[in-house]
Amino acid sequence: MRKPLLLFRIIFTAIFVLIAQAQPQSPMSRAESTSPLRNDAAGAASAKEPAFDGTTWWNYVKILAADNMEGRETGSPGLRKAQEYVVEQLKRAGLEPVGSRSYYQMVRFESRQIVEKESSLALMHNGQVEPLTLGDDAIFSTRVDLAPAVNAPLVFAGYGLTVPELGHNDLEGLDLRDKVAVIFPGAPSEIPGALASHYQSAGERWKALQKAGAVGVITILNPAAMDIPWSRISANRAHPSMALKGAEFDETAGEELAVTFNPEKAQKLFEGSGHSLQELIDLVKDRKPLPHFPLIPTIRARASVNKKTVESANLVAELPGSDPKLKNEYVVLSAHLDHLGVGEPINGDRIYNGAMDNASGSAVLLDLIASLRKSPGKLKRSLLFVFVTGEEKGLLGSRYFTTHPTVKPGSMIANINIDMFLPIVPLKVLTVYGLAESDLGDWARDAAQSLGVQVQADPEPQRNAFIRSDQYNFIRHGVPALAMGVGFEKGSAEQEIFKNWRTQRYHAPSDDLDQPVNTAAAGKYEEIIHRLMVRAADGPARPQWKTNSFFRRYAPMASGLY
Numbered sequence: 041m042r043k044p045l046l047l048f049r050i051i052f053t054a055i056f057v058l059i060a061q062a063q064p065q066s067p068m069s070r071a072e073s074t075s076p077l078r079n080d081a082a083g084a085a086s087a088k089e090p091a092f093d094g095t096t097w098w099n100y101v102k103i104l105a106a107d108n109m110e111g112r113e114t115g116s117p118g119l120r121k122a123q124e125y126v127v128e129q130l131k132r133a134g135l136e137p138v139g140s141r142s143y144y145q146m147v148r149f150e151s152r153q154i155v156e157k158e159s160s161l162a163l164m165h166n167g168q169v170e171p172l173t174l175g176d177d178a179i180f181s182t183r184v185d186l187a188p189a190v191n192a193p194l195v196f197a198g199y200g201l202t203v204p205e206l207g208h209n210d211l212e213g214l215d216l217r218d219k220v221a222v223i224f225p226g227a228p229s230e231i232p233g234a235l236a237s238h239y240q241s242a243g244e245r246w247k248a249l250q251k252a253g254a255v256g257v258i259t260i261l262n263p264a265a266m267d268i269p270w271s272r273i274s275a276n277r278a279h280p281s282m283a284l285k286g287a288e289f290d291e292t293a294g295e296e297l298a299v300t301f302n303p304e305k306a307q308k309l310f311e312g313s314g315h316s317l318q319e320l321i322d323l324v325k326d327r328k329p330l331p332h333f334p335l336i337p338t339i340r341a342r343a344s345v346n347k348k349t350v351e352s353a354n355l356v357a358e359l360p361g362s363d364p365k366l367k368n369e370y371v372v373l374s375a376h377l378d379h380l381g382v383g384e385p386i387n388g389d390r391i392y393n394g395a396m397d398n399a400s401g402s403a404v405l406l407d408l409i410a411s412l413r414k415s416p417g418k419l420k421r422s423l424l425f426v427f428v429t430g431e432e433k434g435l436l437g438s439r440y441f442t443t444h445p446t447v448k449p450g451s452m453i454a455n456i457n458i459d460m461f462l463p464i465v466p467l468k469v470l471t472v473y474g475l476a477e478s479d480l481g482d483w484a485r486d487a488a489q490s491l492g493v494q495v496q497a498d499p500e501p502q503r504n505a506f507i508r509s510d511q512y513n514f515i516r517h518g519v520p521a522l523a524m525g526v527g528f529e530k531g532s533a534e535q536e537i538f539k540n541w542r543t544q545r546y547h548a549p550s551d552d553l554d555q556p557v558n559t560a561a562a563g564k565y566e567e568i569i570h571r572l573m574v575r576a577a578d579g580p581a582r583p584q585w586k587t588n589s590f591f592r593r594y595a596p597m598a599s600g601l602y
């Protein structure tokens with residue numbers, strides 16, 4: 041396998057066609073058989089291969105992101121309606137149900153909603169009260185199980201990051217016992233992206249802070265890396281958040297206070313400390329190391345939270361493989377079907393349709409499923425299609441599924457996750473999250489390059505995209521995984537388009553069907569996903585973590601002896 045791959049990368053594509061044809065048993069020959077060059081060369085033989093042009097994809101998006109799906113909030117009638125539609129498609133394609141109830145895997149959540157009129161935040165200066173305005177200065181995060189009352193000193197802990205592998209510890213020498221840590225999200229640039237992302241996950245970060253004695257966290261948003269302007273974050277602060285039911289899932293036990301601070305109002309935290317907010321924001325913007333120091337005011341928090349139990353479901357369907365042995369291995373394609381539901385109106389629109397986030401990814405799965413129905417190939421391994429719930433609530437559906445899989449534990453050998461891949465510009469560059477971590481990265485590169493698309497690692501590691509979607513839960517269970525999105529070159533006009541999209545449409549009602557979409561880019565993206573999927577399902581070897589990948593440690597057989 042290696043040699044043709046290398047040749048393919050280096051030598052002109054046409055030469056590869058000759059090599060591939062000379063080795064018909066090579067798994068690449070099937071994977072590549074839909075390339076335009078191959079179509080010309082192979083003619084009718086490839087006519088029954090699926091061709092994606094984005095048209096059928098967009099038809100699915102139109103259904104899933106329509107107003108009558110009401111934004112597909114976890115546990116809502118709108119999401120159930122979208123799920124019913126998906127189940128219909130799974131049945132039509134003849135996929136086997138592998139949920140706990142038919143295609144459904146039920147998941148239970150605790151929904152939490154802050155009751156602001158019974159809650160308050162204040163800074164205390166030597167007994168003097170400086171009330172904070174909820175929504176304007178700061179907001180509570182109900183992702184954690186807030187304590188009703190917290191009175192605690194504050195310590196500025198920089199990025200609040202502990203990376204044992206690199207001997208990096210922002211908490212070293214800091215007295216955090218019974219105190220609240222004030223931090224910026226992010227990491228200094230010398231910490232590699234994947235590692236920085238991992239240790240910034242809520243669970244890992246809290247593990248280190250709790251060990252140091254902290255009782256809570258105040259996060260000041262980094263103005264240079266805010267996807268959503270503060271006004272929009274604040275507008276939806278009363279929207280319920282959710283947590284998985286069950287102590288096994290509580291990664292932030294003991295976190296009594298979680299507050300997100302408006303960077304424009306955060307100077308008041310630093311009065312008298314000898315440091316200014318601006319000085320720190322300048323460092324954070326350039327991803328430079330941050331100082332650590334105690335703060336003068338203490339925090340007084342009173343939190344009242346409405347809690348209730350919510351049920352929702354993941355959908356799980358299987359296309360069995362053809363090889364008597366390899367069919368026991370699953371290549372998992374996942375996408376979250378849930379979104380934010382109905383929220384605060386923006387320009388008179390209350391429905392957060394989530395067309396890109398993530399009707400677009402669910403539609404790729406449906407389109408792949410339909411193409412498999414039309415031209416059922418004989419893939420050796422089985423395919424598992426998982427439409428997860430609760431992604432927007434903190435990757436909860438995928439967390440539940442990977443913790444309690446409905447297929448044999450250890451049988452999932454790869455995960456390709458599709459979330460908000462943003463076909464809003466032509467697909468010339470593909471961003472691959474997890475590019476350097478496993479063989480899947482190499483295979484994604486091959487698939488993309490076979491269509492003339494270049495690949496790049498995450499150009500904005502400070503956004504933590506690698507841990508911000510469902511692939512992360514597969515990674516944590518040892519499954520090599522990746523996610524991909526339409527990318528841009530730094531400094532290009534496209535970069536501006538993406539930036540504007542994030543500011544205006546990301547998690548806003550205008551991520552709807554009335555936005556410019558590049559269906560050709562979506563079709564090409566689907567084609568790459570299809571080739572990667574075929575390669576993973578049909579190749580002789582399952583993908584492996586790279587020997588130097590940090591995430592290899594989660595693999596049950598990290599020795600490589602399968």
Ligand SMILES: [Zn+2]
Binds near residue numbers: 397432547
């Ligand atoms: Zn989202």
